[in-house]
Amino acid sequence: MSAQNSLTGRGLGGVGEAPAPRRSRLNRRLLGLAAALLALVLLNVAMTPNFLQLQTLAVNVSQVAPVVIVALGMTLVIATGGVDLSVGAVMAVAGALAPLIFGSGWGVANPGLGLAAAFVGPLLVAAACGLFNGSLVSFLGVQPIIATLILFISGRGVALVLTNGNLQTFTNPSFTWLGTGRALGIPVMGWIALALALVVAVVVRKTIYGRYLLSVGGNERAASLAGTPVATVKIWTYLICSTLAGLAGLIVVAQNSASDAARIGNLMELDAIAAAVVGGAALSGGRAPILGTLLGALFIQLVGYTLVANGVPDEATFIVTAAIIVIAVWLQDSRRRT
Amino acid sequence: MAESLLRMTGIQKAFAGVPALRDASLRIGPGEVHALVGQNGAGKSTLIKILTGVYRRDAGEVLWQGRPVDLKSPREAQGAGIATIYQELTLVPQRTVTENIVLGYEPRKPWGAIDWRAADARAREVLSRFGIELDLHRALGSYPTAIQQLVAIGRAASMEAKLLIMDEPTSSLDEKEVETLFGVIRGLKARGTSVLYVSHFLDELFQVCDAVTIMRDGRTVGETRIADTTKLDLIAAMLGRDAEEIRAAGRTEFSVGEQRAGEVFLEARHLASDRRLKDLSLEVRAGEIVGLAGLLGSGRTEAARAIFGLDRVTGGSLKVGARAARIRGPRDAVAAGMAYLSEDRKVEGIVPDLSVRENLTLALLPRLSRLGIVDEARERRVVEGFIKALGIRTADMDQPIRELSGGNQQKVLLGRWLALEPRLLILDEPTRGVDVGAKLEIQSIIAKHVEQGCAVLLISSEFEELIEGAHNIVVLQEGRSVRRLSNPGVTESRLIHAIAEQPDDALEAAQ
Structure with a gap:
């Protein structure tokens, strides 16, 4: 059918052009964020001593990578109209478990298997945490903020019990490579975070899960009437979020060669939410700007670094971060009204 | 006519370069009930939003009580005496009836606390004008939509406005409630309040309005006294077509042809749900439209929801495609070949x-x-x-x-x-809140699919749509199917009789 063929051609062309008002609006925000980031970099080049060193890049990347990884999952959860407060606690659990596994008698006797188990085991536990959160939200109808508060409180408690409340140091070069290794001069975890961001972005844009995610967050009743498996979509989303948090926990532990259950992932939920919000996520759901989240995390990181590197006390950076969030929320609000 | 209360001329407004209003005008006299009609997209909502300060106009003039004004926000418009009841309810369902009525205008005690006694008194007075009595301290959301709508109207009417704008005020009201509303409108008019009345139900205009302004494609294309026009002329002006042409074509795009329906696709026997559906029996064949008729609250939507698996079925049986079906949710229903266009476009x-x-x-x-x-x-x-x-x-x-x-x-x-x-299309008020042009188009799309063998279960409050569209009409009363009427042969009076008759008389008549 020739008519159909011409339609095909048009359809394919449309993918590339995508002159959608919605997208262009979002792009405008992303462009603004990217421009702010660039301005900040230029400011640093002019102001901050030794800014253009590879070491500076490495420091920043290793500080921001765990935030990015957690914020990716958080963005998905926020897109459903929920929020996950338990990510920091899940990081602590996963982080506390890993050294226990490869440091156990069995792990020492089978270093290869032990190392693999030290990766997979904590991630499975993290996934189970997500399954728990998602089930509470989907099947019992518990509000996300309450549902995830349970693990927020108890998760860190479990991690503390696992480590007897002490700082557990270890030596395991293969494992610490995850946190300290570099490729092309940049920390491995930076590459991991970037790769994950790309994967998640593609998942959101190209897969049926991504479409369901946005429709569930955008209008849950309409989605449900159209046959969308709402509960499944939500459970998977919490599961992905927790698993990513677990990975971030492993990375932080590997970086420090020590697991400190009391501190791993502390306040991470807020950093992740901040990155998502600055990146353009709406807490009411229905939007998942992954690239925005990535830029948002980078922006907050670089602002903090700029202040610290120029002698502003650490505490003051919190105030500035808060100001950035206020501006981001204000931008979102004013955009909605126009 | 004396000096106009409101006079808008040459109004223009574009959104991102796309003109929504090209040359709109509107003139309302004091104490006049003025209708504003036009298809969706004709620019009625935009014009109203300019009047109420939600949008700023690009060009044109607004004279309010003879003086040029430039209302910059809804608050300013209210201050000037323009109150609005929007199409979508804008109340707070979780709060009480009283709180909703006085919201933003709470009576205060001298030291600033809210005077709840006075608030209750005012709420009671407002509602008494409608002849409805509600528990003032119950959450508004626990009342049916129609009641909520009346409360919204009461609230706006209580603000002592000079002009009250009603955007589709009757779309969720039943006949009796509509009568109540008309009574209130006449009362307002008698006290000198003007009303701007926007509605797709043209019949209503002739009952309550004095004059009408017709819009099409962002322009005002006509203004006339209501007594000087007819429904058909209005439709013709809205569509930009010739009245004779429409008369020849009939008022809906439906026409009941020969009964050549196929196999039974859906069969419900004494179906009951946990939500007001008590006893529904009906069958829908391929290539057939079955109408569901009944008053508001008779269980029409509940019937659709039970069939589609949205409400829990508590009794009776359902067969889909000649086999007993267990539909536990929309996914099961879709898998079984059903589709459900819900009545609430925005929420569902x-x-x-x-x-x-x-x-x-x-x-x-x-x-x-x-x-x-x-x-x-x-x-x-x-x-x-x-x-x-x-x-x-x-x-x-x-x-x-x-x-x-x-x-x-x-x-x-x-x-x-x-x-x-789908093999069965369940349509719940598919043309409600839709302009005349789109309505005809939607009806013809449905008719085409029925011709191709799709089964349709049609819920409609419009008798015309059911009488001209449905091959069979199942009448519901209080959650029970009480009668089945077959076309050809259904007349409006027969249908109304079936809907309104006492359930006892109907029991024997039930299929």
């Missing part, structure tokens, strides 16, 4: 931030995907086809659906279900 239909394309393919997604990846090229082809076939007016398929007019949103939602090629 559109996903506002997603595009026309994404909304249209929401139900079709599983069939458009392989290994979880959406085939976007194929998706675009499908959507392109439906935009053409259904005449959806959109800038392009990636436009967010919330920017479309109600009629076009409805077509997208209809497309969402037609894309599945």
